[in-house]
Amino acid sequence: MRILIVIGVVVILGALGYFIYLNTYYGLVRGGNRYLNQKDYRQAEEKFQQAMKQDDAKADAYNGLAEVYIAQNEPDTAEDYYLKAISKYPGNVELYRGCIEFYQQTDQLSKIPVLLDECEDDGVLDDLNMYVSNEPKFSLEEKTYDEVQELSLTSKGQKIYYTTDGTEPTTASAVYETPIQIGEGTTTISAISVNDEGVPSIVVSKTYVVEYPVADAPAVSPSTGYYERQMQITIQVPSGYTAYYTISSADGEIETPTAASTKYTGPIDMPEGNHIFCAVLVDGKGRLSEIKKMNYELILQ
The missing domain is CATH 2.60.40.10 (Immunoglobulins)
Structure with missing residues (x-):
């Protein structure tokens, strides 16, 4: 009779111990994994969340919960759980590791460097050094x-x-x-x-x-001065440029040359009287050089 009593007590204590274990952190995680394998995602989610309420610093429940959400095509929810946990426990390397493995599993590798770049814990970074990729x-x-x-x-x-x-x-x-x-x-x-x-x-x-440099003001000849015989004005135009010019009376307003002015195509007869000759170079992108000004006075004898 005593033997039966002892056996009964052992069975009761064993059952009680197993019941207690099922409601511990690891018992709940184990239960969550069992439901996950059975594809009972609602029950699995409940078990993992119960485990997190007991200890929200351990990574096992987050990892299991991530599998639940991945299976239900809800990776953003899993990521949110990881990031909130990491924010609360910034020195927990296992939470970082779980989040990194989640990113690898869901083909979100570009988020790993961002996660580690924001980590300020040297211990975490040392432990996860294999995942650190140096910038070029x-x-x-x-x-x-x-x-x-x-x-x-x-x-x-x-x-x-x-x-x-x-x-x-x-x-x-x-x-x-x-x-x-x-x-x-x-x-x-x-x-x-x-x-x-x-x-x-x-x-x-x-x-x-x-940006290729724009040429200096164009070279113009002859030099500024007084002339008594017919002269021709020439502009030296570098390759890749076009020259434009204006001729203004020295007594009036001087006209500034632009790409809309008279295009230089060859030597120009110097006009009689006192005039200001201005020339500019324009490159293929429409950029203008500095302006060259010459003062000519031609009095034919």
């Missing part, structure tokens, strides 16, 4: 140049992807292999480097302007 380095400063440039990109043994139109680069973008030529105009280079884990870096973008 640019050889040129971001400024205006007066000639074509070559841009080199480097990173610590990582593959670099880039775009030249300002769009955000991905692993489907051009792979950097040789220096990038920066031609005339405005060019925005955006680049990422990708580490061995397939995690991209933060996007680095730099804008370069190559």
Whole structure:
């Protein structure tokens, strides 16, 4: 009889212990995983949330809950749980690890560098160093140049992807292999480097302007002065430019030359009297040089 009593007590205590275990953090997580495997997502969600109420610093319940939301095509909800937990426990490396693995599972790799960039805990960053991808380095400063440039990109043994139109680069973008030529105009280079884990870096973008210098004021001959015989005025026009000119009376208002003025096509007969001759060069982009002014007085004898 005593033996039966002892066995009964053991069974009762075992059942009581198991019941207590089922309501502990790990018991609830285990229950949540069981329901998850059975695709009973409502019950699984309830178990994981109960576990989080007991201990919201452990990653297991968040990881299980993420699987529930992924299965129901609600990844944003899972991400929200992770980010709120990380905000509350910024030194919890397992929460970071769970969130990173969630991003990998849901093909949101570009969010990993943002997550780690905002982390201020050196211990977390050291533990998750394998996920850190160094930003690519640019050889040129971001400024205006007066000639074509070559841009080199480097990173610590990582593959670099880039775009030249300002769009955000991905692993489907051009792979950097040789220096990038920066031609005339405005060019925005955006680049990422990708580490061995397939995690991209933060996007680095730099804008370069190559603007060829405008020629100085054109050379005009003859020199300013007084002449007694017929002369011709010539303008030296550099390659890639067009010259325009105006002739104004020295006693009146001087007309400033523009691209709408008289186009220079060859030597011009100097007019009689006292006149101001002005010339300007215009390049292919419509940019004007400085203006050259000459004062001619022609009195034919």
